[in-house]
Amino acid sequence: MNKKTTEPESAPGNQPAVSEELTGLFREDRIEYMLARGAELAREKEKVEKIIKETEDLKGLDPVKAAALLQVEDQEMLDLMLKTARKIKETIYGKRLVLFAPLYFDNICDNSCLYCSFRRENEKVERRKLSQNEIRDEVEALIEKGHKRLLVLTGEREEEDLTYLLEGIRTAYDTETEEGEIRRINVEIAPLSAEGFAELNELGIGTYTCFQETYHRPTYEKLHPSGPKSDYDWRLAVMDRAIEGGIDDYGIGALFGLYDYRFEVISLLLHADYLQDKYGVGPHTISVPRLNMAAGAPLQEPPAPVSDFQFKKLVAVLRLAVPYTGIILSTREEESLRDQLFRHGVSQISAGSRTSPGGYEEARQRDEKKEQFSLHDTRPMAEIIYELAEKNYLPSFCTACYRRGRTGEDFMELARPGKIQKYCKPNAMMTFKEYLEDFADDELQKLGENCLEHHLNEIKGDDPDLAGNVKQRLNKIGRKKRDLYL
Ligand code: SAM
Numbered sequence: 001m002n003k004k005t006t007e008p009e010s011a012p013g014n015q016p017a018v019s020e021e022l023t024g025l026f027r028e029d030r031i032e033y034m035l036a037r038g039a040e041l042a043r044e045k046e047k048v049e050k051i052i053k054e055t056e057d058l059k060g061l062d063p064v065k066a067a068a069l070l071q072v073e074d075q076e077m078l079d080l081m082l083k084t085a086r087k088i089k090e091t092i093y094g095k096r097l098v099l100f101a102p103l104y105f106d107n108i109c110d111n112s113c114l115y116c117s118f119r120r121e122n123e124k125v126e127r128r129k130l131s132q133n134e135i136r137d138e139v140e141a142l143i144e145k146g147h148k149r150l151l152v153l154t155g156e157r158e159e160e161d162l163t164y165l166l167e168g169i170r171t172a173y174d175t176e177t178e179e180g181e182i183r184r185i186n187v188e189i190a191p192l193s194a195e196g197f198a199e200l201n202e203l204g205i206g207t208y209t210c211f212q213e214t215y216h217r218p219t220y221e222k223l224h225p226s227g228p229k230s231d232y233d234w235r236l237a238v239m240d241r242a243i244e245g246g247i248d249d250y251g252i253g254a255l256f257g258l259y260d261y262r263f264e265v266i267s268l269l270l271h272a273d274y275l276q277d278k279y280g281v282g283p284h285t286i287s288v289p290r291l292n293m294a295a296g297a298p299l300q301e302p303p304a305p306v307s308d309f310q311f312k313k314l315v316a317v318l319r320l321a322v323p324y325t326g327i328i329l330s331t332r333e334e335e336s337l338r339d340q341l342f343r344h345g346v347s348q349i350s351a352g353s354r355t356s357p358g359g360y361e362e363a364r365q366r367d368e369k370k371e372q373f374s375l376h377d378t379r380p381m382a383e384i385i386y387e388l389a390e391k392n393y394l395p396s397f398c399t400a401c402y403r404r405g406r407t408g409e410d411f412m413e414l415a416r417p418g419k420i421q422k423y424c425k426p427n428a429m430m431t432f433k434e435y436l437e438d439f440a441d442d443e444l445q446k447l448g449e450n451c452l453e454h455h456l457n458e459i460k461g462d463d464p465d466l467a468g469n470v471k472q473r474l475n476k477i478g479r480k481k482r483d484l485y486l
């Protein structure tokens, strides 16, 4: 968005805007070599078991060892990886899952991504750009369902529109209803210049996310034939510019199904390492969308399909390799698979989603003519919450870290074991209690109170003082106090 008008193609002194240090990381021969070395390691079962065991120290994995785990083909070894991933997830994140809703401001786009309904050439899609009033209506509809965290998305246009987007985010933050307000807005829009990011940062957004889609350059070029997104390097350096613009909370991702999933996972790990080493702060989240059918898009089959077995494996490998980074799964996945994955690594999911602008307010049903791609999991949020609580998983709407300024490296510090129980779990409990009070029916309230009791007892075992403090706060929420957090 606005690339041509806000930033020159090269940095001052005629240095290229994208460094060779960055582009060199994703050279095909380099990643193929790592994958081949991983495959050699993976030939011996004992070595694979040893690598899995090593990850229990929560220090992560280097890319070659991760490549070895990506070779695993037998169920027994996958089960061991999933079991370890689950242990790591529960040590670091506890049994909680953060819920959010995507909100599309528009579906107008100058790009031609072959897999997306919003692509410029698609005449079947009804184009729409929400007015500020319509944004307010959408946000009200989401607040009324109990949401506190939004992810704002748009198409990409060569001109204008940063002003529109900034105004839209302000509108969303300013919208209040009797049921409350949105407390954190994450943003997933096309790459900006460093100056654009500085403006975005001033609004107080949560995480900025952008997916490279595929790190494999020839595939990228084939699938993004025109528009600003056709520039692989511009997109690759997006986080360098975001950080330059002051954003210290960011998420990366790849669209699985476009190219070999092993290549993408190793690339994500290399990208995360590069950003951590260079700027002292790694990605807060890694997203793992898998390609879905999109009406009117030329690509109707994934060029490199990822089976459920491979998908579970790649989520487990990411959990073992970057234990402190959140993993985001979206509505793109089917219910049964989502339920398995959140136990083994995923820490955030979207719930009750619509992928069309205006989709929450106007239609309770799918509107294929405006949506970006079709969804597999269309359960309403209350149903997802019910299922989580039934398994004693805490649904969380927590926004405390961002509001307390615990972002970037401060957040990573907090994510270290031991501290999580002190903040994240109590905060998840408090936001869940609010949800139960304000939105749940009798059955869900009862189930939710049992789930809260279970977690309170767990805290009591480790830290009775903290448990007392949390109990007091839960009682206050029961007496209509809102927005309490640690
Ligand atoms: N337009 C911006 C962009 O592409 O970066 C912002 C967000 S776009 C609306 C969000 C993401 O949707 C893309 O990055 C892409 O990974 C994903 N997406 C597009 N088509 C998809 C499909 N058919 N199935 C699953 N995900 C898809």
Ligand code: SF4
Residues within 6 Å of the ligand: 109, 110, 111, 112, 113, 116, 117, 118, 119, 120, 154, 155, 156, 190, 229
């Ligand atoms: Fe536009 Fe993003 Fe869809 Fe590509 S993925 S066509 S950039 S909305």
